[in-house]
Amino acid sequence: MAGTVVFDLDGTLADTSGDLIAAANACFQARGLGPLLDPVEDALIAFHGGRAMLRAGYGRLPADRLLPPGAEDEDYPRLLVHYGKAIAVHTRLYPGTEAALEQLAAAGHRLAVCTNKPAALAETLLRQLGIRDRFAAMIGADTLPVRKPDPRPYAAAVEAAGGTVARSFLVGDTETDRKTAAAAGVRVALVAFGPEGEALRRLAPEAMLAHFDDLPGLAADWLA
Structure with a gap:
């Protein structure tokens, strides 16, 4: 499911x-x-x-x-x-991002972005990176009067994508994402390939992602 x-x-x-x-x-x-x-x-x-x-x-x-x-x-x-x-001069998708998004969509999962980047800049960046069409919803820092770690932007992203919070989880890279997931009552997978790397284990996430190749399997497990 x-x-x-x-x-x-x-x-x-x-x-x-x-x-x-x-x-x-x-x-x-x-x-x-x-x-x-x-x-x-x-x-x-x-x-x-x-x-x-x-x-x-x-x-x-x-x-x-x-x-x-x-x-x-x-x-x-x-x-x-x-x-x-100059929003995408040096910016690059992390390895495996596009393949993981494709596999998640093929499995029927809804995809959304919830970021503390201003919405207009987030939209521009996602388009320039060529992945905006992968996401059914995008909630930015100024879409609502509040931002992460308040759980409302997360809930809004899930609902705008046509899903339910109870059958969702967050993929992030900071303590803010950990707190957001906790406030929303969902699980979080933190990436180990960002600048903090394995140090994010101190936040006790439900999962750490060593590579995006591992995400489709995790989604199949958590959303089964």
Whole structure:
């Protein structure tokens, strides 16, 4: 019997860190600060959102170059503009993503995305990656008045895909996804191929995914 599989986007379906870091660095460079974040070493920061990247960069400034308190509010809209103009330059789907989505759909499962990325940017990215048509629903950070880990965006994604929360589970890559699943009363599979890797086991997810090849079998088990 088919069910619904809900995916996070950044760090789960695709490694978006390079383009996110580039957008933050564009904001820093516009202030004459240079690239304050490294696309490899700071990949994990990128998956915590635009404001987290800005705060991390500002936090590396010497005491004599600290920015005024309103810098984050000024730069965040600029970051989104930079990101929207170059959203899929370095971004790549994780290995096995497309094959797993195809197998899940062939098994009759409904697919949805629930992300804390602004909805318009998420839609653009999914289209540029060529996988938007795989998903029956997409809920972004601003689709509802609340975002993950509140369970309502997750429930909205499941219901918009035509499924029921009771016959669904979440695939994610962060503590936010773990908390979302717990709040929604569903199981979560966290990916071991993102920046945190096996360290996510500390969150005690119901499953860890070493590769997307393992997802169709997990769905068959959990949604049987």
